Amino acid sequence: MVKRTYEEIxxxxxxxxxxxxxxxxxxxMAREKGIExxxxxxxxxxxxxxxxxxxSGAFLNLGHTKxxxxxxxxxxxxxxxxxxxAAVDVYLGATQLPESDPANTNYPGDFNYGGxxxxxxxxxxxxVLLEAESYGTDxxxxxxxxxxxxxxxxxxxxxxxxxxxYQNYNVSVNLSDRTIYxxxxxLKPNMGxxxxxxxxxxxxxxxxxxxxxxGMGTKIFLGGGVGYVSWFGxxxxxxxxxGENGVPLSxxxxxxxxxxxxxxxxxxxxxxxxxxxxxxxxxxxxxxxPILDEEMLRYTAISDEEIITDVVDYSEAAPQGTGETLxxxxxxxxxxxxxxxxxxxIPTASLSSYLKAxxxxxxxxxxxxxxxxxxxxxxFTLPTTGEGINYRKIV
Amino acid sequence: xxxxxVLHFPSIVTEQPFTYHLIKEYNLMxxxxxANINPRKEGRMVVEVCGxxxxxxxxxxFLQSRGVKISPLEQEIVWLEDRCTQCGACxxxxxxxxxxxxxxEMKVKFVGEKCIVCEHCIKACxxxxxxxxx
Ligand code: SF4
Ligand code: SF4
Numbered sequence: 001m002v003k004r005t006y007e008e009i010x011x012x013x014x015x016x017x018x019x020x021x022x023x024x025x026x027x028x029m030a031r032e033k034g035i036e037x038x039x040x041x042x043x044x045x046x047x048x049x050x051x052x053x054x055x056s057g058a059f060l061n062l063g064h065t066k067x068x069x070x071x072x073x074x075x076x077x078x079x080x081x082x083x084x085x086a087a088v089d090v091y092l093g094a095t096q097l098p099e100s101d102p103a104n105t106n107y108p109g110d111f112n113y114g115g116x117x118x119x120x121x122x123x124x125x126x127x128v129l130l131e132a133e134s135y136g137t138d139x140x141x142x143x144x145x146x147x148x149x150x151x152x153x154x155x156x157x158x159x160x161x162x163x164x165x166y167q168n169y170n171v172s173v174n175l176s177d178r179t180i181y182x183x184x185x186x187l188k189p190n191m192g193x194x195x196x197x198x199x200x201x202x203x204x205x206x207x208x209x210x211x212x213x214x215g216m217g218t219k220i221f222l223g224g225g226v227g228y229v230s231w232f233g234x235x236x237x238x239x240x241x242x243g244e245n246g247v248p249l250s251x252x253x254x255x256x257x258x259x260x261x262x263x264x265x266x267x268x269x270x271x272x273x274x275x276x277x278x279x280x281x282x283x284x285x286x287x288x289x290p291i292l293d294e295e296m297l298r299y300t301a302i303s304d305e306e307i308i309t310d311v312v313d314y315s316e317a318a319p320q321g322t323g324e325t326l327x328x329x330x331x332x333x334x335x336x337x338x339x340x341x342x343x344x345x346i347p348t349a350s351l352s353s354y355l356k357a358x359x360x361x362x363x364x365x366x367x368x369x370x371x372x373x374x375x376x377x378x379x380f381t382l383p384t385t386g387e388g389i390n391y392r393k394i395v
Numbered sequence: 396x397x398x399x400x401v402l403h404f405p406s407i408v409t410e411q412p413f414t415y416h417l418i419k420e421y422n423l424m425x426x427x428x429x430a431n432i433n434p435r436k437e438g439r440m441v442v443e444v445c446g447x448x449x450x451x452x453x454x455x456x457f458l459q460s461r462g463v464k465i466s467p468l469e470q471e472i473v474w475l476e477d478r479c480t481q482c483g484a485c486x487x488x489x490x491x492x493x494x495x496x497x498x499x500e501m502k503v504k505f506v507g508e509k510c511i512v513c514e515h516c517i518k519a520c521x522x523x524x525x526x527x528x529x
Contacts, residue, residue: 349484351482353483354501356480358501
């Protein structure tokens, strides 16, 4: 029986002796040598994902001006940041659009720029126009501010994403007879394509289906820098149906994550434009999974064939929230480029990058192998099945 | 020879017939892939031209003598590889397989020769990694 503690793993990492492999590499190792032998040799498995993750954004403290200002409305490159936090504290949401954006009035809208692009511009070192308004108070007399700023000029920038890294997500198709534009991309009529968005076998929460090692304080790769899991994410829903391997068959767990924006990179936090839908952000996340025992190795050895998800019609079932599904497919099928649904063969496309997910898992692996990245034991792990936490819909 | 090219027509010539002459007088096969006239009345046509080397050259000389600008197709649509997030959303959008996913590596590739400049990918690419040059 293999048993390892976080302390033992970290001692090996410090000594440069830890065996670290990616969630992709561990699959073939486990197939060749078996679970037991692989668990005995591997200390850490790294995961990765790089896909559109709406619920993202950053808390910024813009610094006090002279004279002081209690900013009540704040815009960055025309994109409003929520200023109802404190005098110069704001939250810039990734999906926020500039007030001037025509949105879907000229359907389908382009959505060329939004909050996520502002964050990307800041990370790229670009100047951004800060505009602020205030009604003025005795202690904060200033009423107007217009200034070009860079990330370096912002005293404090915290990326805080309330819902990232969805554990499994459904596949979208369109049963109607017109093209529809969704957050799952362009869906051609009569099931012309099927879109999905996950890193599958490399995806963090699919490699630890019951969240045995992931929780508050787990140190992770976030946006190219180091971040932490801060809480379970919004809509975290561990009680969904699961396969025999414990892997959820539909969207389940989510993460709230945070980290110092200033050490992140525009390569791993990218603003994207989803035609007809809006703006979102591609977020790069990688989570190291300690192989505490054989069970953890078995979880991380999961492959795309064993991860199943629902196909959902985004012309009717998804927008109306009927919960109806059209069938189940595996990620191996999705990644082959086509799925079969009844007698129909449907080409597939992804919104999440598998290639970049692999790159993240590799980077994290190198960080750990070089001794610079130690694992943290969570203060508490995410709520799992049987704890009464479930996502409820309002009616 | 067979060549995909882009013809740019200044507004003063957009109403003149050109394809007719290319076919009739220069013995060229002209396959129109895309044609449009912008609000400034400038025309742009993506064509595949097929015929003898000599006829082809003469046909092109004729077009140029009438003020039509000719540019190679590859330069029309560019794939900004460093902006590309390798998501793969474009592969079901491109009608001719100029944007393809190499499996099992899951790497997206742009095959410029196949592109017919339909421009479907421009707005379908979430990362704005496809650009059209005029
Ligand atoms: S849609 Fe754009 S970003 Fe995605 S693979 Fe195609 S070119 Fe790259
Ligand atoms: S312009 Fe059209 S043909 Fe060319 S790559 Fe884009 S979608 Fe494909």
